[in-house]
Amino acid sequence: MSLLHPDRLFPADPDTRAITRRLYQSVKTLPIISPHGHTDPGWFATNEAFSNPSALLIQPDHYVFRMLFSQGVRLEELGVRTRDGTAVEADPRKIWRLLAHNWPLFRGTPSRTWLDHVFEEVFGIEQALTEANADALYDHIDSCLKMPEFLPRALFERFNIEVIATTESPLDTLSHHNALAADPWQMAGGKPRVITAYRPDPVVDAAFEGFVRNIEEFGEITGEDTGTWQGYLQAHRIRRAYFKQLGATSTDHGHPTARTADLSLAECEALFAKVLSGNVSAIDAELFRAQMLTEMAGMSLEDGLVMQIHPGSWRNHSAGMLARFGRDKGFDIPTQTSYVDALKPLLDKHGLNPKLSIILFTLDETSYARELAPLAGVYPSLKLGPAWWFHDAPEGMRRFREQTTETAGFANTVGFNDDTRAFLSIPARHDVARRVDCGFLARLVAEHRLLEDEAFELAHDLAYRLAKKAYRL
Structure with missing residues (x-):
């Protein structure tokens, strides 16, 4: 007996379910765009058996x-x-x-x-x-x-993945991505299959373990004097350019909050000196992260990298588990997150520029209709990332559509990304998203709020086109 019912996750109402079936059949075999995730690039570079x-x-x-x-x-x-x-x-x-x-x-x-x-x-x-x-x-x-x-590459092709982005620190050697760049498999379709993304947390978060030493290493890698504010910023530009050479189209920022700042040059230099002192307060660390989001937005206007902001997680909540096992061991907990006030300094400086592309994510669902959808529904620089992490379940995906479509529509969202370390689950996660989105569209058709031919176009957008466009792929 099959584990998988062909109508799983479809609406129970027979008429709506029939519409969902038709929509889903039109998108079920579309290529997978996986623009943000944490799979190991070494799997694809070495192609060794799991x-x-x-x-x-x-x-x-x-x-x-x-x-x-x-x-x-x-x-x-x-x-x-x-x-x-x-x-x-x-x-x-x-x-x-x-x-x-x-x-x-x-x-x-x-x-x-x-x-x-x-x-x-x-x-x-x-x-x-x-x-x-x-x-x-x-x-x-x-x-x-x-x-x-x-083998990893065979599964990559079997899963019909068009492109997958991994996520690396500025301190990463990117050795696997360099190996892929010299491999004919990487460019078999005319474009890179496995790309990187710039995740600067270790060198922008003063609360990050080993931050001061990370800044020193950052300077060693780039040849810049990262003991100075201008040298530090130039080091980011150098590394961003290097990541871009290896396929990166985006940056990723996993800050505790969405706070941004727009300080004067003198204030930036003084704050940078504080965070390099090794005796930085939580307030100063938060302000530095806030300023760096605005600096990263400015750099995205220079180099065209799409900016992803993933705030609102109290990462490594258990000090004991962090000490024993390290980061990313399941002890990341969602927190209440403010966006309207927090993003205002950045938006005042860059938010009206349509050349800037910022994708916002949240773990705080209460912000969908109140803050995120209205912001993305008017600022040309903003798009909404999909239901994320604790909410990338059928119910979470439905809530996302229900609470954001009214004010952001579909065009101000970016389709789906799987954000996973579990490679074999990627097709499963995209299939769930396609089924849920088709069910949502089918309901709009059944309620005569959407024509069925429009729903077919939107289903294709949500499964494929929007992610490709938003991440400049």
């Missing part, structure tokens, strides 16, 4: 292990490495059995939807994971991963 099912499907996916941890499963049991090198579970089969034992925890969650899709569509498995069949399913997936058709 090591085992657990390393591929469990350990990179914080959606999976945060749920398990919440129910008493220690990260050590899942083989997640500790910062001090303490021994953790090394047997991938035991880790897989632990997932199977706890599989009921994922009922009704997006993780279950995505993994069911991976099991059936990627590996041909048509039975639900259980403790009884855990070993058999593990062996089946493990044997598949040893086949040429399951």
Whole structure:
């Protein structure tokens, strides 16, 4: 029996469901544009076989292990490495059995939807994971991963991915992207398949671990005197240009808030001296991040890189888990976020310039209708990113459309991006977005608010064209 119903996520009303089916059939096989994510570029540069099912499907996916941890499963049991090198579970089969034992925890969650899709569509498995069949399913997936058709590049092509963007720090050597640049596979379609994105957090967030040393390294990489404000800004320009040479079309900024600032030159120089002192206050760190968003917007006007702002997450909320396991281990928690006041300095300076493109994301759904949609609905520099992170589930995607379309329409949004480290879930996530969007459009047709031929055009926009245009791909 199939794990996947052909009408999954479609509206229950028969007439609306029939319209949804027609819309979905028109977009289900469109190429995937994945303009923002965190897959490992080394997978595509080396094209080596994935090591085992657990390393591929469990350990990179914080959606999976945060749920398990919440129910008493220690990260050590899942083989997640500790910062001090303490021994953790090394047997991938035991880790897989632990997932199977706890599989009921994922009922009704997006993780279950995505993994069911991976099991059936990627590996041909048509039975639900259980403790009884855990070993058999593990062996089946493990044997598949040893086949040429399951190498990263083969899967990339099988998934019909047109382009995928990874995300790297300015301090990254970009060695894998350099290797790809010299590989004929990268340009087989006439344009780069795997590109990078500029994520400057380690050198703009004074609260980031090792910030002062990061600034020194930044100077060493670029040959600029990053002990001075002007040298520091020039270092960013140099690295942005280098990222752009390797395909980057965007920058990405994961600040705690959306605050921006527009300080005078003297104020910037004084603030920069403070953050380099190594004894910076939380207030000064926040002001520096705020100023740097405005500086990055100015640089985007110079070099054309699209600017993504991903605020509103209290990252690494547990100090104990951060100390033991490091960053990005499922302890990032959404916070209330203000946009109208926070973005005003940047918008006063650059917001009316249509050459600037800023994509705003939020984890605070209460801001959709009150702040984000009205802002994107009038400022030519602003677009709305899709339902993100904790909200990239069917319900979250529907809420996004319901609360933003009234004032931002569809043209001021950017389609869908998967923002994932879990490579095999990318087709699943895009399929969910296409199904939900087609259902939303079908409802508008059924309510005689939209003509069906218009809905077909919009379905194509939401699945493909808007992302390609917004990210200048």
